[in-house]
Amino acid sequence: MGISIVEFGKRVRSLRRAQGLTQEQLAEAADLNPRTVQKIEAGQINILLTTLARIQSALNCTAGELFDAER
Numbered sequence: 128m129g130i131s132i133v134e135f136g137k138r139v140r141s142l143r144r145a146q147g148l149t150q151e152q153l154a155e156a157a158d159l160n161p162r163t164v165q166k167i168e169a170g171q172i173n174i175l176l177t178t179l180a181r182i183q184s185a186l187n188c189t190a191g192e193l194f195d196a197e198r
Contacts, residue, residue, distance in 0.1 A: 129194070130194055131170065132170045132171075132172070132173055133170030134170075135167075135170070135193065135194065136167050136169055136170040136171075137168075137170070138192075138193050138194070139153075139164075139167055139168055139182060139186075139193065140168040142186050142188055142192065142193070143168075143186065146186065146187075148186075150164045150165055150168065151164075153182070153185055153186070156184075156185035157178075157181040157182050157184070158181060159178065159181060159182075163178075167182075179193070
């Protein structure tokens with residue numbers, strides 16, 4: 128079973144904060160609108176694989192780190 132969009136958003140927020148980034152900085156690095164990052168972290172929207180790849184690249188993490196809190 129996968130994780131919910133709320134849990135995914137919490138993982139993005141946690142990884143972003145661990146790197147000392149603001150939502151705006153993550154948005155810029157991932158070439159996303161800051162409001163989109165805010166909605167992702169709040170668990171309000173599903174994302175496309177392309178957006179996942181952008182976030183993963185901007186946070187310099189693996190997909191596993193985004194989906195598994197144990198990593």
